[in-house]
Amino acid sequence: xxxxxxxxxxxxxxxxxxxxxxxxxxxxxxxxxxxxxxxxxxxxxxxxxxxxxxxxxxxxxxxxxxxxxxxxxxxxxxxxxxxxxxxxxxxxxxxxxxxxxxxxxxxxxxxxxxxxxxxxxxxxxxxxxxxxxxxxxxxxxxxxxxxxxxxxxxxxxxxxxxxxxxxxxxxxxxxxxxxxxxxxxxxxxxxxxxxxxxxxxxxxxxxxxxxxxxxxxxxxxxxxxxxxxxxxxxxxxxxxxxxxxxxxxxxxxxxxxxxxxxxxxxxxxxxxxxxxxxxxxxxxxxxxxxxxxxxxxxxxxxxxxxxxxxxxxxxxxxxxxxxxxxxxxxxxxxxxxxxxxxxxxxxxxxxxxxxxxxxxxxxxxxxxxxxxxxxxxxxxxxxxxxxxxxxxxxxxxxxxxxxxxxxx
Numbered sequence: 001x002x003x004x005x006x007x008x009x010x011x012x013x014x015x016x017x018x019x020x021x022x023x024x025x026x027x028x029x030x031x032x033x034x035x036x037x038x039x040x041x042x043x044x045x046x047x048x049x050x051x052x053x054x055x056x057x058x059x060x061x062x063x064x065x066x067x068x069x070x071x072x073x074x075x076x077x078x079x080x081x082x083x084x085x086x087x088x089x090x091x092x093x094x095x096x097x098x099x100x101x102x103x104x105x106x107x108x109x110x111x112x113x114x115x116x117x118x119x120x121x122x123x124x125x126x127x128x129x130x131x132x133x134x135x136x137x138x139x140x141x142x143x144x145x146x147x148x149x150x151x152x153x154x155x156x157x158x159x160x161x162x163x164x165x166x167x168x169x170x171x172x173x174x175x176x177x178x179x180x181x182x183x184x185x186x187x188x189x190x191x192x193x194x195x196x197x198x199x200x201x202x203x204x205x206x207x208x209x210x211x212x213x214x215x216x217x218x219x220x221x222x223x224x225x226x227x228x229x230x231x232x233x234x235x236x237x238x239x240x241x242x243x244x245x246x247x248x249x250x251x252x253x254x255x256x257x258x259x260x261x262x263x264x265x266x267x268x269x270x271x272x273x274x275x276x277x278x279x280x281x282x283x284x285x286x287x288x289x290x291x292x293x294x295x296x297x298x299x300x301x302x303x304x305x306x307x308x309x310x311x312x313x314x315x316x317x318x319x320x321x322x323x324x325x326x327x328x329x330x331x332x333x334x335x336x337x338x339x340x341x342x343x344x345x346x347x348x349x350x351x352x353x354x355x356x357x358x359x360x361x362x363x364x365x366x367x368x369x370x371x372x373x374x375x376x377x378x379x380x381x382x383x384x385x386x387x388x389x390x391x392x393x394x395x396x397x398x399x400x401x402x403x404x405x406x407x408x
Contacts, residue, residue, distance in 0.1 A: 042067060105151070195282070236316070242312045278297055354376075
């Protein structure tokens with residue numbers, strides 16, 4: 001049996017193969033033209049790679065060698081076809097397929113604004129030092145940030161993540177490292193914090209502005225930040241300052257809430273891709289219920305301001321949503337959605353989100369405080385919430401397609 005008769009899946013390291021490389025200005029029909037040319041020589045296709053960058057194509061085909069005595073004719077024909085297409089061709093003889101990829105496969109997503117050559121060199125060097133090999137690199141987006149994805153083999157995900165994320169901030173990039181596999185595109189649940197994550201505001205401060213107690217609320221918040229009060233204590237102390245406020249202020253606060261840039265795009269795209277999306281907040285259901293309806297969220301849970309006889313009582317009712325409560329709700333939402341916890345994504349900015357970020361399969365610190373960035377799986381430090389999509393392997397083209405469907 002000649003090499004050309006061996007099924008591509010059975011190609012071993014001692015079977016002769018040809019690497020056919022085509023490069024030049026891209027245009028429709030190049031891929032079909034190359035393989036039409038090769039088809040005349042009864043070769044088997046072992047592997048294909050094609051990349052188009054700034055209108056220039058690089059097309060590589062690894063094929064079994066043609067029947068005896070026909071290789072020279074194949075080479076001449078491919079070169080002649082390439083010349084007719086104003087392309088260049090290179091054909092290299094060798095043995096076997098690509099070398100087997102090492103065990104341990106991960107996807108490394110890098111976000112940069114800009115993504116510099118220095119940062120890219122450092123990331124590649126760190127992957128090598130950790131024992132990994134870069135198998136492929138793919139651009140996910142060029143706007144609003146440059147996002148590229150490295151497929152890496154030869155090293156387990158956790159040590160690779162440790163090696164890469166430590167110095168990410170110093171390099172001016174955000175890096176996420178996740179295990180490769182079919183689960184990357186499986187149904188997921190994404191749960192977000194609300195204040196300073198989904199929205200640009202702190203809801204308690206919006207209410208305080210109408211009550212004329214912004215300074216007092218800020219003092220309580222500062223005390224909590226210093227560790228003098230836990231979240232529940234600070235929540236009760238701040239809400240108490242709202243006592244007597246007319247309930248009509250709820251509608252005013254809802255109208256003042258500003259979504260974070262990219263929030264609608266993030267949620268719209270996730271929903272189009274079949275994801276479920278929820279929010280958990282130390283804020284108030286009077287706002288989160290409205291956001292759930294406006295944005296088409298699947299889940300929403302927050303604290304509830306008590307209203308009696310048309311006025312705020314200065315108390316909250318029901319289950320308190322604090323740091324532990326957010327993680328508990330993530331698990332509850334996952335169970336209701338039928339999604340394994342390993343397939344959940346949590347996004348938040350504050351220490352109150354840490355338990356939730358650590359419980360999720362992927363915890364994303366969004367423009368977060370240093371302690372949160374350090375503890376989360378990855379961080380996003382640009383002001384666009386939809387950049388989280390790139391950490392999930394969603395391309396800019398998919399985002400734009402979701403927008404087009406909605407516009408239609």
